[in-house]
Amino acid sequence: MKVLFLTRYSQRGGSSRYMVHQYLPAYAQAGMTCTVAPLFDDRYFDFGVLDRPTGIGEIARHSLYYARRVLLRLRALIDSHRYDLVVLEKELFPYVPYGFEEWLRRRGAKLVVLFDDATYAYYRQHPFPLVRLLCRGKIERIVRGATHVIVWNDHLAGYMRRLNPRVSVVNSGVDITRYPPKDYRAPRTTDRLVIGWIGTPNGFPYLRSLETVFAELAQQYPIELHVISSMAYSSAHVQVVNRTWSMQTEVQHLHDLDIGVMPLPNDEWTQGKSGVKAVQYLAVGVPAVCSPVGVARRLITHNVNGMLADHPTAWRCALTRLLDDPDLRERMGMAGRATVIQSYSTQSVAPRLVDILLQAGRSA
Structure with a gap:
């Protein structure tokens, strides 16, 4: 099964790393051929945009970069028909009204959407009225049109199931081999x-x-x-x-x-x-x-x-x-x-994610 992952970030972005990148070996082992197309690559983090709010001036300074990333994402959407399943992290373009997701759905894509936070609440509570207006109901429409929705929280599941019955909850996971235990017998590096x-x-x-x-x-x-x-x-x-x-x-x-x-x-x-x-x-x-x-x-x-x-x-x-x-x-x-x-380890969570994606790929 060929799967296209449309993530927000490269592996340097926490949400994409914990929802997608760390599970790619398990997907490959299950026989999936995975392609990851992040909206923002590693260079995005060199701008320091996560350290402060992103305003018009920030976007203008890096306009060529953003334009190129948008074009690459549009190219990925055009090529989406080559895949058996498309897995989307939250939305295709942040701060952009609903529409591209509908176009993807109408092209016949089987779409699995991932949420690790209440993005719908973020847009509702946004300080700029224009953002609230443009993105009103956007996340809800994405959820309604999805083949399946995966969330990392029971609260999110309760909200999403009002919009789409095909919602699965998985635990947040970390690769336990990357996180060895603290050695409590080792000499302390500080007396504080x-x-x-x-x-x-x-x-x-x-x-x-x-x-x-x-x-x-x-x-x-x-x-x-x-x-x-x-x-x-x-x-x-x-x-x-x-x-x-x-x-x-x-x-x-x-x-x-x-x-x-x-x-x-x-x-x-x-x-x-x-x-x-x-x-x-x-x-x-x-x-x-x-x-x-x-x-x-x-x-x-x-x-x-x-x-x-x-x-x-x-x-x-x-x-x-x-x-x-x-x-x-x-x-x-x-x-x-x-x-x-x-x-809460990738080793315990991965089998469930593999099963969800395989079933979504086989769905009518």
Whole structure:
């Protein structure tokens, strides 16, 4: 079976890496011939566009690049009839009204659409009225016309099933062979206790929600905050160590953490998140403290493989318990890794994805 994957990004983009690229070996082993056509390739990340909002000026500076990428995507659409199945990450062109997806459907493509966040909520809540107007109902129309929809979150599944009964939920997964466990017997590289966060700069406001908690803890413990991202984070309340994210250094930076955090507000957008950062913490055996939002409710069993905290006092208590007890950190971290191996690794998730795509390809 020949499958065309229309991803948003190359492997450097987190959403495309975790939804598509890391599963390509499993698809090939199942007999699929896979072609990946990203909208944005590696060069896109060299522009630093994920570190700040993309405005008209930013687009104009790189207009030739964007024009070329649009033409390449249009060429992929024209060639889509050569494939037995087309797998689309969310939408063909962000910020563009619905239409190209309908053209693809009318050309007879069997279309599987992937969602790891509530893109429909993003457009509804967008600060620019023109974007809200142009993209109103776009995601809903894409979902209605899909042969199958795959989501990484129960909340997304509930919404999508109102539009299309052919919706499957899969767990967020990481390749467990790429995420070896933290060695708790190894000599420490610092005498400070390390609380860590990994993500794009878009998530900095969520991390800032813990500033008052960090300020109180810093009065009692020798802590530092490690931020693994593409842009520097600053704080007036806690010592920050910024670690530049890369695929090559990601795991080592995660091993340096004593505790991983994933704070989130509880709204329509965050309820649709896939919880990958929490899965990453657990995969390397680092205990996680998370807001009880979205995937975290299912991933984290409170006081067993991590902790859930929904207000500042709960965050302070959870972090204090872990800072006070290195044995508890190790036990929870290893319990978290066991959870990932069983249910949130590519090795456990891939067979289900393979089955979904094979069935979609065989559908009438």
